Amino acid sequence: xxxxxxxxxxxxxxxxxxxxxxxxxxxxxxxxxxxxxxxxxxxxxxxxxxxxxxxxxxxxxxxxxxxxxxxxxxxxxxxxxxxxxxxxxxxxxxxxxxxxxxxxxxxxxxxxxxxxxxxxxxxxxxxxxxxxxxxxxxxxxxxxxxxxxxxxxxxxxxxxxxxxxxxxxxxxxxxxxxxxxxxxxxxxxxxxxxxxxxxxxxxxxxxxxxxxxxxxxxxxxxxxxxxxxxxxxxxxxxxxxxxxxxxxxxxxxxxxxxxxxxxxxxxxxxxxxxxxxxxxxxxxxxxxxxxxxxxxxxxxxxxxxxxxxxxxxxxxxxxxxxxxxxxxxxxxxxxxxxxxxxxxxxxxxxxxxxxxxxxxxxxxxxxxxxxxxxxxxxxxxxxxxxxxxxxxxxxxxxxxxxxxxxxxxxxxxxxxxxxxxxxxxxxxxxxxxxxxxxxxxxxxxxxxxxxxxxxxxxxxxxxxxxxxxxx
Numbered sequence: 001x002x003x004x005x006x007x008x009x010x011x012x013x014x015x016x017x018x019x020x021x022x023x024x025x026x027x028x029x030x031x032x033x034x035x036x037x038x039x040x041x042x043x044x045x046x047x048x049x050x051x052x053x054x055x056x057x058x059x060x061x062x063x064x065x066x067x068x069x070x071x072x073x074x075x076x077x078x079x080x081x082x083x084x085x086x087x088x089x090x091x092x093x094x095x096x097x098x099x100x101x102x103x104x105x106x107x108x109x110x111x112x113x114x115x116x117x118x119x120x121x122x123x124x125x126x127x128x129x130x131x132x133x134x135x136x137x138x139x140x141x142x143x144x145x146x147x148x149x150x151x152x153x154x155x156x157x158x159x160x161x162x163x164x165x166x167x168x169x170x171x172x173x174x175x176x177x178x179x180x181x182x183x184x185x186x187x188x189x190x191x192x193x194x195x196x197x198x199x200x201x202x203x204x205x206x207x208x209x210x211x212x213x214x215x216x217x218x219x220x221x222x223x224x225x226x227x228x229x230x231x232x233x234x235x236x237x238x239x240x241x242x243x244x245x246x247x248x249x250x251x252x253x254x255x256x257x258x259x260x261x262x263x264x265x266x267x268x269x270x271x272x273x274x275x276x277x278x279x280x281x282x283x284x285x286x287x288x289x290x291x292x293x294x295x296x297x298x299x300x301x302x303x304x305x306x307x308x309x310x311x312x313x314x315x316x317x318x319x320x321x322x323x324x325x326x327x328x329x330x331x332x333x334x335x336x337x338x339x340x341x342x343x344x345x346x347x348x349x350x351x352x353x354x355x356x357x358x359x360x361x362x363x364x365x366x367x368x369x370x371x372x373x374x375x376x377x378x379x380x381x382x383x384x385x386x387x388x389x390x391x392x393x394x395x396x397x398x399x400x401x402x403x404x405x406x407x408x409x410x411x412x413x414x415x416x417x418x419x420x421x422x423x424x425x426x427x428x429x430x431x432x433x434x435x436x437x438x439x440x441x442x443x444x445x446x447x448x449x450x451x452x453x454x455x456x457x458x459x460x461x462x463x464x465x466x467x468x469x470x471x
Contacts, residue, residue, distance in 0.1 A: 005040050005336070006035070006036070006038045006040045006049065006334070006336050007036065007040070008035050008039040008040045008041040009031055009032070009035075010041075010042075016041060016043050017041045017048075018043055018044055021043065025321070026320070026321075026349070026427040029321065029347045029349075029350055030350065032050040032345075032350075033050065033052045033350040036052065037051070037052055037053035037056060037334055038050070038052065038053065038056060038336060039052065040336075043343070046341070046343065047339075047342055047343075048342070048343040048344070048345060049338060049342060049343070049345065050344075050346075051333070051344065052350060052351065052354065053334070054351060054357060054378040054379070054380035054381040054383075055380070056333055057346050057387065058379070058387070059333060061346070061380075061387050061388030061389075062389075064333075065388055067327055067328050068326070068328065068344075069090050069091075069325065070088070070324070070325060070326070071323060071324040071326050071343055072326065073180070073185070075323070076185065077175075077176040077179040077180060080188055080198055081176075081198060081201065081202040081205065081250065082247060082250055082251050082254070083244075083246065083247030083250070084244070084247050085097075085250065085252075086101060086251055086393060087254075087255065094390075097240075097248070098393065100233040101230065101233065101248060101393055103233055104226050104229035104230055105393055105396065109229060110400065111296050113147075113151045113397070113400075113401075114295060114400060115295070116150050116151055117147050117400070117401050117405060118293050118294050118404050118408055119293075120143060120146050120150065121405045121409065122408060124142075125409065128413065128441050129441070130413075130443040131440070133438050134438065134439060134440075135437060136415075136437050136438075137433055138436060140261035140262075140264040140265050140268075141258065141261045143405065144256070144257050144260045144261040144264070144401070145163065145166045145257050145261075146159070146162065147256075147260075147401065148252070148253055148256040148257045152225055152226045152253060152256070153212055153227055154223040154225040157208065161208050164204055165204070165205060165209070166257060167204075168202070168205050169250075169253065169257070170258075171197055171201045172197070172198055172202065173428060173429050174428070175198050175201075176198070176429070206246070209246050209249055209250060210242065210246055213227075213242055213245050213246060214242070216228070217231065217242075226252065227245075227249060230248055230249070252394065255392065255394060256394055256397070256398070258318070258430050258432070259318035259319060259398065260318075260398050260402060261432075262318040262430055262431060263309070263312060263313055263316070263384075263398070264405055264406060265432070266315065266316035267308060267312040267406055268406075268415060269423065269433070269437055269439075270308075270364050271415070272415050272416055272417045274364055277308070278410070278414070280304060281304055281308055281410055282410055282411075284305065286411075289411060291411075294404050294408055296400065296404070299403055302403070302407060303371075304366065305403055305407050306369070306399075306403055307366035307367065307369040309402050309403055309406060310366070310368075310369040310382070311364060311365060311366040311368055313384040314352045314358070314368070314384070315364060316425075316431055317349055317352060317383075317384040318384070318431050319384065319386060319392075319430065319431075320347065320427055320430070320431040321345070321346075321348070321349065321427070322346045322347070322348065322383075324343045324344065324345045325343070325344045325345075326341060326342070326343055327339070327340055327342050327344065346383075346387075348383045348384055348386075349427075349431070351382075351383065352382065352384075357377070357381040358381070412444065413442065413443065413444065414441075414442040414443070414444055415439040415441055415442065416440050417438070417439055417440075418438035418440055421435070421436075421437065421438045421439075422434075422435050423435070423437070
């Protein structure tokens with residue numbers, strides 16, 4: 001017999017927890033996680049559930065995958081500029097599109113992009129000067145923008161156009177984040193300030209992306225980039241329309257730019273706070289690489305580099321909360337009957353900071369991901385790229401990029417957090433630092449001795465005042 005509703009916050013007598021969700025979504029999800037494996041609350045006339053146990057997450061996303069769709073309330077504003085790309089598509093359309101997109105991310109295809117990633121990183125590092133303070137959040141955004149532009153479009157998009165696309169996506173993300181917190185979203189035709197911003201930014205995207213698609217179709221040349229593979233992909237003899245290609249390209253541009261930049265920024269921040277771990281990483285890189293550029297073949301010889309990246313993704317997963325799922329039919333989870341049209345939430349950030357799965361969860365400990373210890377983790381306790389059949393299609397690409405870029409930076413520079421820097425989480429669609437990330441840069445031989453900071457910089461009070469450092 002199914003149990004009553006799981007425990008959770010009561011909220012307002014009429015509105016439930018609407019105000020909490022809109023005002024502080026990460027704080028609200030932290031509160032929900034405190035109620036145990038599965039929690040629930042009333043959202044106006046509806047009921048929402050949150051899964052805080054990796055076994056239940058696996059049950060939902062794998063065993064009940066055919067009973068789920070992403071929350072239409074959240075997808076509606078995204079579809080206005082992403083169309084029906086992999087992020088927003090559902091059902092059979094999603095299955096067909098993913099099958100057609102998969103060859104673009106085959107390892108044989110993406111290994112060719114490793115040199116591009118390293119070359120762009122080394123070109124950026126050539127502009128860095130010892131002793132200066134740099135906002136590495138901004139640097140990583142520019143770097144990953146250049147890398148995704150090259151790997152996606154090869155030489156068909158100028159640097160100015162790439163930055164225009166990046167700026168348009170930033171503007172749209174801010175606007176759609178605001179829209180998703182509204183209980184009543186204004187219709188797209190209403191000329192509100194938010195709608196005008198989305199319309200203008202989408203026009204910028206379309207002007208650039210559709211031009212490239214048309215030119216590439218006309219030339220019919222495989223230039224070795226992701227776009228070429230997408231244009232060649234087919235299912236049962238059918239290829240994607242220009243609109244489908246446009247939707248997938250913009251989705252990849254968004255997914256392959258800001259999330260990777262955030263992961264790199266948080267990795268650098270954590271290493272700046274843990275000089276002993278930075279020195280261990282540098283020793284590994286010096287032993288394997290010396291002064292030469294990193295290659296894809298080197299990654300297997302840099303296990304600590306991979307551990308650092310995975311631990312940074314645990315503490316600060318860029319996709320900190322998965323898109324809520326809406327049930328298309330009733331199911332049972334954890335002994336509770338969950339009705340049709342209920343909303344179910346999964347937050348990687350909450351799973352990653354739960355002491356039941358990660359002892360001392362706020363501590364930066366790359367050794368958690370040593371080959372021996374990694375085997376003991378529940379597969380669904382670490383899900384920075386999502387999980388189940390909708391796991392990020394570019395996860396291998398992203399891990400390769402983060403590891404190669406981080407190794408290239410650490411090979412040449414030391415860094416320390418600017419003491420004036422405030423480090424506060426900014427949980428929008430992706431999880432970035434609210435006030436940027438200013439680090440002072442040192443040549444490897446010139447960094448002054450710094451007292452060990454191994455007394456941990458915490459990843460929380462999870463939510464409201466996350467990881468405040470400095471004044």
